[in-house]
Amino acid sequence: MRLSLCLTCLCYLMLCSSAQGWTIHKEAQNALDKVTQRKFIDARRMADQALAHEPGIVARYVLSLVQSEAEGNLPRALFLIRQAKSRLLGLEAVDALTEQGRNWHRKILAHELGILGHLDRREEQLAVIDQYDAVHT
Numbered sequence: 001m002r003l004s005l006c007l008t009c010l011c012y013l014m015l016c017s018s019a020q021g022w023t024i025h026k027e028a029q030n031a032l033d034k035v036t037q038r039k040f041i042d043a044r045r046m047a048d049q050a051l052a053h054e055p056g057i058v059a060r061y062v063l064s065l066v067q068s069e070a071e072g073n074l075p076r077a078l079f080l081i082r083q084a085k086s087r088l089l090g091l092e093a094v095d096a097l098t099e100q101g102r103n104w105h106r107k108i109l110a111h112e113l114g115i116l117g118h119l120d121r122r123e124e125q126l127a128v129i130d131q132y133d134a135v136h137t
Helices: 002-016 026-036 040-053 057-071 074-091 099-118 122-136
Strands: none
Touching: 026 040, 026 057, 040 057, 057 074, 057 099, 074 099, 099 122
């Protein structure tokens, strides 16, 4: 019950999040727009181009979405989303996240939670929920 409620809340927060604050590379933003439109081939190409110029949070998030949603490669998607999370936390301290950082942290945790659910890794899911609770409640 707790897991279901937390998953629902995280998905809602992910949909309500906005991207304002630190600068997002133009190609990464275009890739994010394409993945939102479910144009995964274009999104992957643009995110790969963004990574060639500036390895960043948004490009890895997009690639993780492409891996999980279009290609079904959940282990690779998990690896990429965890890289995005570590890069975000490398830029901003978890206890001093900007509004932009908080929004991206929510998105990343929600996506990681979904991947872990598909992989049936319940203990790791609970750890992600605890991370969310520690920062966002």
